[in-house]
Amino acid sequence: MSYYSVLEVTPTNEDWIADYVASANRLVTAHGGKYLANTPVHERLEGKGDDVAIRVIIQWPSKEAAIAFMNDPEYAPLLKGRTEGSISNHVLIEGKED
Numbered sequence: 001m002s003y004y005s006v007l008e009v010t011p012t013n014e015d016w017i018a019d020y021v022a023s024a025n026r027l028v029t030a031h032g033g034k035y036l037a038n039t040p041v042h043e044r045l046e047g048k049g050d051d052v053a054i055r056v057i058i059q060w061p062s063k064e065a066a067i068a069f070m071n072d073p074e075y076a077p078l079l080k081g082r083t084e085g086s087i088s089n090h091v092l093i094e095g096k097e098d
Contacts (some may be wrong), residue, residue, distance in 0.1 A: 001062065001063075001094065001095055001097055002059055002060065002062075002095035002097065003060045003062060003063045003065075003066050003090055003093065003094055003095060004036075004057055004058065004059055004060070004092070004093045004095060005033075005056070005057070005060065005066055005091070005093075006054070006055075006056070006057055006090070006091050006092075006093060007008055007054075007056040007057075007058075007088060007089065007090045008052040008054075008055055008056075008088065009052065009053060009054045009055075009056065009082070009086050009087075009088045010051075010052050010053040010054070010086055010087045010088075011053060011054075011086045012087060013085045014085070015081075015085055016078075016081030016084070016086075017085075019081065020078050020081055020082055023074070023078055024075070027066050027069060027072055027075050027078075028058055028069060028093075030070040031060070031065050031072070032060060032061040032062075032065045033058045033059065033060050033065065033066070033069060034058065035056070035057070035060075036059050037055060037056060037057040037059065038054070038056045038057075039054065039055060040053055040054050040055075042055045043078045052087075052089075059095075066092050074083050089094075093097055
């Protein structure tokens with residue numbers, strides 16, 4: 001069953017971005033993930049909430065793959081940089097498959 005990481009990221013500084021993008025993309029792929037969206041182009045169609053700079057959706061082949069990515073020792077410094085250099089929210093959603 002597929003799982004989906006949904007992230008909302010608003011950078012508070014840009015020092016971490018260049019290193020993060022190249023390395024995180026490689027690690028996502030290594031763990032079987034696939035970016036479905038990674039963009040500042042989005043529009044709220046319903047509801048209220050904080051505007052965010054970037055929205056990201058990653059498809060994972062399993063929950064275990066997503067968790068393995070998050071726990072990868074190579075990802076730890078990248079995660080630290082992102083969380084210290086942005087306001088970020090990340091949720092993992094179970095996909096519905098018929």
